[in-house]
Amino acid sequence: MSSRLVTLRKAAALSVLWTSGRRVNRLNGVVTRSASSVANQKVCVVGAGPAGFYTAQHLLKACQDVQVDIYERLPVPFGLVRFGVAPDHPEVKNVISTFTQTARHSRCCYYGNVNVGKDVSVAELMEAYHAVVLSYGAEGNRSVGVPGEDLDGVYPAKDFVGWYNGLPSNSELNPGLDCETAVILGQGNVALDVARILLSPVDLLKKTDITQRSLDALAQSHVRRVLIVGRRGPLQIACTIKELREMVNLPDTKPEMVASEFEGVAEALKDVPRPRKRLTELMLKTALGPPLEKERLRRQAASRSWGLRFFRSPLEVLADPDHGRVAGVRLAVNRLEGTGDGSKAVPTGAVETVDCGLVITSIGYKSLPIDPVVPFDPRKAIVPNTLGRVKQAAGLYCSGWLKTGPIGVIATTMNNSFDTAHSVIEDINAGCLDVSSAKPGSTGIGPLLDKRGVKPVSFSDWEKINKEETRRGEAQGKPREKLLDVEEMLQMART
Template identity: 75%
Template sequence: MSSCRVLLSELKPWTLGKSKWTRGLLEGISWSGKTFLSTSSCPKVCVVGSGPAGFYTAQHLIKGRQDVEVDIYERLPVPFGLVRFGVAPDHPEVKNVINTFTQTAKHSRCSFFGNVNVGKDVTVDELQQAYHAVVLSYGAEGNRRMGVPGEDLPGVYSAKDFVGWYNGLPSCRELSPDLSCETAVILGQGNVALDVARILLSPLDILKKTDITQPALEALAESRVRKVLIVGRRGPMQVACTIKELREMGNLPGTRPEMVAADFEGVPEALKDLPRPRKRLTELLLKTALEVPGEKELERRGKATKVWGFRFYRSPTEILADPDHNRTAGIRLAVNRLEGSGERAQAVLTGEVEDVPCGLVISSIGYQSLPIDPTVPFDSRSAVVPNSVGRVHQAPGLYCSGWLKTGPTGVIATTLNNSFDTARSLLEDIDSGKLDVSVAKAGSQIVSSLLEERGVKAVTFSDWEKIDSLERRRGEACGKPREKLLTVEEMLKVART
């Protein structure tokens, strides 16, 4: 038991709303006739969301103070957020961060509570009453819409949902995308767009060895997609992917690149003025698009049965339907020109349009955070919680980290730094007295009682380990790292066995 625990006789009563509570120094903390053992000097922090932002925040808080206790709440029965549901199946090395998160979850001052939907099962206000601080780290589960006619036609999907489908996100299980067409168009040129393109075109022998879901594997085995165009509104020098993902596309077995030479006019001459990372990326793009390949590469490309390519200076204006208006038949793209240069260059319409026949359109123009609770400030325009270095504006004791704090940008390493900054702000507020931790808080004891009263049974980290073990055994039986459970019901059944 932590040295921060105090005797029930040291606490005294208080009230909140219609529930009877106690706090302070005499009778213990009680709620609805129950008395809870509390802490007087231990800062208790609640983190909402168990993706990279949530775990990195918890990790830094635990390391930053030897007395802080952190509880992590997660809507799903399983932890790790986009590491489990967003990272491409053929990038297992990226998922190694789960080992670090597991160490944090098993720390004596950290607890995990899955299957708890904050905002529905328990309110943010109730969490604030139970904890000294609440950190919102629940990410971005919404989709940015294109805002063009026809985007609701069958055959149009968001990259978030498509990725969730092949990665086993329960809410995307029924997506069942139609892959019977020859050409797919992906809107957006970031790493997620390239992940989707790679999964659509990868040989099955590669995918069979990953943790991609069995239904996705079966659908891809029947796929007739042979060409993927990756469309962006700006030019080669503004492409948003990283060099690693571009190199993977260039080396993807059974495929060859196919670009439009005119899209690269003036780019070689501009190379000398680019920052080094951007220069290296652009050089690789130029080499892939324009350079005459060597004999070995020429032979490889000659045997390719699938094609991919970037299309620059294009913006979607309409999804075109088939004659019966039953499904997607193509996409109308506006032709752009750039005003300005570098990262700040803006795409400006030229008035020209072109139609591209395709049966599959995947929009990869960004994830979007959603408001979790009406009491939490939310900027609907930028889809973030307004904050200063993680401190939520006009909400003492409330913090945020990850994409909810910054918008959906960067990679896992970016999230690490942003989450550490939030944790640092919180610790500074404790040290300065701005965050009062002298008053006893009962944390998960009261929240668990609330959940029990509402018929919600949380999943512990040891419960998750039962799911993890089963998934690994199922995967081992078919030569994969794991075979994921695809429904919340299945997860809960295993967790409670």
């Protein structure tokens, strides 16, 4: 047995099968312990993004005697809702009001500015809580794995998104926007978000919560053409119709498609599910359909363009020998073997080069290990689990992208997290967690953090930050102007 599993099992020694003296009740088909047979159940959630809040929400609703503490590395909550959702999609951020209600719940506490794995270990959390749920998401970038990927002018989409959304670690990114053509590798929703932000009229972005620093840079941008490249075909594109429609209707832009890449697509539509059929029909109409007069005139007047490029895989990012930065991308031309989502891109041997001065890699996020004692699958970049139960670690759970990989939208994460919370509740009710003895919860973690010089940020502290960001935003006609520096956040939280 590995030393890390021994450590974890010691931490979980009290979280073993417990059956003596148990009484159960049945309410609406759910087995619950009587209040007299259990101590106050203490659960901690690591990560204050959608997965963390949805997990907490379901636990609080389903268990009337559970106390949930949420630990977050940054002073500010909400994770990808704050730092990942495009600024021109404010409707998606409405879930923040639900998360706020959860954080204000009488049996929930928020502890920001606590870096689990550094300020406090997972083993220490498991000593203090009956159950620990890891929900810290996917903050790593997947590598394309081609020469030139580290050149100046190549940025992972996650970092570029973090830059315009005010993620402190990306606030100083300063991407070079002094080129005419940008290439985005990947065709998911994030890729289209990036393309849209690069090409959107600044007057539209001024009304969003995009950071002023990014807005100023985009106002000076020379980017007029964005190509969004995918290794497979139109029937395998990973974006949804909403994001594609936004590109089609983006003011002052026109589509730039290659008609030959859509050969045979119309004939294949009869065999695809309705959502993909609608998405593909929109692509076909955009690429091949003669535009109506109004649309024709709009395209004719457009000063910017965007295009989807299919059947292309990156081989190399090319450097400008005089300046050491991106000058282009060499692409392999592919053909498909198989059909539908199971098809594979196979190189034909043909190669083409696209000149560009900016490359954004949008091939997916990945989770990173948080603590040596936690099992981690480096190939899948997830914590190995069964329905959220971490394998070989009683009392330890995971939810969100750490559990499944970076798939789906916020609603997917919600259902994923509810399922993990249900697993915790099932284990409590089945006696698989020892909740008969008291656990200190945050009162056991607080002294450790104090001893290590860590001062957590409470939710009321966050609301001070929120109030200041809103005030700054209103002064500029925006919903908010985000604080970009952690030290400034902490200073505001403690005023």
